[in-house]
Amino acid sequence: MEKKVQDYKQEILNTIRSNASPGVMCSELKDYHENDLADVLQDLTVAERCKLYRILDTDMLSDIFEYTEEENVVEYLEEMNIKKAAEILSNMEADSLTDVLRQLDKQKRKLLIELMDTDARKDIELIASFDEDEIGSKMTTNCIEIRENLTVKQAMSVLINQAAKNDNISTLFVVTETREFYGAIDLKDLIIARQEKPLEDLIVTSYPYVYAEENIDDCIEKLKDYSEDSIPVLDNRNRFLGVITSQNMVELVDEEMGDDYAKLAGLTAEEDLKEPLKESMKKRLPWLLILLVLGMIVSSVVGLFEQVVTQLTIIMCFQSLILDMAGNVGTQSLAVTIRVLMDESLTGRQKFELIGKESRIGLCNGALLGFLSFVLIGLYIFLFKGKTLGFAYAVSACIGVALILAMLVSSAVGTCIPLFFKKIHIDPAVASGPLITTINDLVAVVSYYGLSWIFLIQVLHLAG
Numbered sequence: 241m242e243k244k245v246q247d248y249k250q251e252i253l254n255t256i257r258s259n260a261s262p263g264v265m266c267s268e269l270k271d272y273h274e275n276d277l278a279d280v281l282q283d284l285t286v287a288e289r290c291k292l293y294r295i296l297d298t299d300m301l302s303d304i305f306e307y308t309e310e311e312n313v314v315e316y317l318e319e320m321n322i323k324k325a326a327e328i329l330s331n332m333e334a335d336s337l338t339d340v341l342r343q344l345d346k347q348k349r350k351l352l353i354e355l356m357d358t359d360a361r362k363d364i365e366l367i368a369s370f371d372e373d374e375i376g377s378k379m380t381t382n383c384i385e386i387r388e389n390l391t392v393k394q395a396m397s398v399l400i401n402q403a404a405k406n407d408n409i410s411t412l413f414v415v416t417e418t419r420e421f422y423g424a425i426d427l428k429d430l431i432i433a434r435q436e437k438p439l440e441d442l443i444v445t446s447y448p449y450v451y452a453e454e455n456i457d458d459c460i461e462k463l464k465d466y467s468e469d470s471i472p473v474l475d476n477r478n479r480f481l482g483v484i485t486s487q488n489m490v491e492l493v494d495e496e497m498g499d500d501y502a503k504l505a506g507l508t509a510e511e512d513l514k515e516p517l518k519e520s521m522k523k524r525l526p527w528l529l530i531l532l533v534l535g536m537i538v539s540s541v542v543g544l545f546e547q548v549v550t551q552l553t554i555i556m557c558f559q560s561l562i563l564d565m566a567g568n569v570g571t572q573s574l575a576v577t578i579r580v581l582m583d584e585s586l587t588g589r590q591k592f593e594l595i596g597k598e599s600r601i602g603l604c605n606g607a608l609l610g611f612l613s614f615v616l617i618g619l620y621i622f623l624f625k626g627k628t629l630g631f632a633y634a635v636s637a638c639i640g641v642a643l644i645l646a647m648l649v650s651s652a653v654g655t656c657i658p659l660f661f662k663k664i665h666i667d668p669a670v671a672s673g674p675l676i677t678t679i680n681d682l683v684a685v686v687s688y689y690g691l692s693w694i695f696l697i698q699v700l701h702l703a704g
Contacts, residue, residue, distance in 0.1 A: 277307075375453075378484060412425040421480045423446075447468075448468065449471060569606075571654065572654065605647060618632045641695075642687045654676050
């Protein structure tokens with residue numbers, strides 16, 4: 241009978257806290273996914289976790305740690321024997337292992353590496369040789385590698401030998417004598433192939449690949465249209481180094497989205513709940529300083545129209561309407577533009593078409609909302625402010641036109657700024673919501689008070 245997902249955590253806790261024998265407890269815990277087991281570790285006491293370390297084998301513990309946050313893994317490693325910790329780390333995926341080791345102090349890291357097996361040390365050295373923003377730092381060597389000159393029978397034999405140490409076996413990667421990447425074979429094709437069939441007939445030589453020193457962002461763009469479980473990673477001599485798995489790619493996309501979200505919110509990087517106050521301030525302060533300067537400029541511009549405000553105080557009541565709508569429209573255009581810019585093949589003509597489309601949307605929405613504002617605000621001023629009908633609708637007409645102009649310009653600004661940032665090779669997500677909103681506030685203030693001064697005071701002489 242299938243267990244309910246919401247019951248897993250409590251079931252696991254009950255099993256660990258029971259008086260069952262080690263053999264029975266281990267057997268029961270093996271029925272759960274490693275991710276579910278990793279989820280309960282924080283709810284256990286140190287004594288209960290130590291009990292678990294003794295009951296479960298190192299392979300299972302390493303699988304559980306694969307689904308655990310690196311800083312938590314470091315905490316758990318401190319609770320166990322150093323040799324046991326080294327053995328568990330040796331069985332982890334190379335990329336996850338490297339991330340954990342980066343969290344340890346230098347002395348502890350050196351001691352653990354010395355105690356690991358030779359293969360694990362080689363993998364660590366390989367992955368640690370790449371910068372964190374290079375795709376090679378996220379790869380794993382957990383894959384099947386075979387020569388191109390084998391028979392189907394020989395390839396099956398190599399697969400069986402390597403499968404004991406590698407569980408990513410759905411795709412076999414073919415290399416030459418000098419380990420240059422040659423192609424890939426689907427496991428299913430190899431299994432159903434006749435023994436006398438040439439292996440060459442099974443090899444897909446047009447299989448996608450990336451170079452280890454390529455930037456992660458560029459690789460995500462390149463690989464997003466492929467649905468392969470693993471993508472080979474090569475060095476600059478086209479030699480096969482390892483693979484990026486589908487799980488790695490999901491994690492990378494998630495990290496990239498989190499980073500872009502942080503930038504859209506006006507942060508220089510993503511934050512987490514446990515981050516120190518000083519670090520959080522460092523991420524927020526740079527944009528806040530820029531926005532402070534821009535805010536001062538907006539306030540200074542409002543000061544230039546002080547005469548308009550003193551002669552026609554009623555227009556102050558509707559300033560926030562114009563500013564908010566301009567900011568909202570600009571942020572919408574920004575979101576659409578950043579999404580479109582994920583397509584690296586976008587042509588110059590398509591970018592101009594995007595600007596035109598967003599401007600037309602801003603104009604049409606502005607015209608509709610401007611007309612509604614004209615009718616409703618005019619009626620409001622006439623009925624509740626005790627003004628004449630002509631005065632009321634003169635003011636509401638100015639508000640309606642200012643709204644149209646502000647929404648049109650804001651749409652264009654929200655599209656052009658990220659396009660410009662992309663052109664000068666700056667991440668367009670840096671054109672954050674707060675930045676766009678502040679610039680659009682400036683546009684809205686000039687539009688609104690400028691029109692009020694020209695139309696209501698200079699033309700209609702409504703100042704009182």
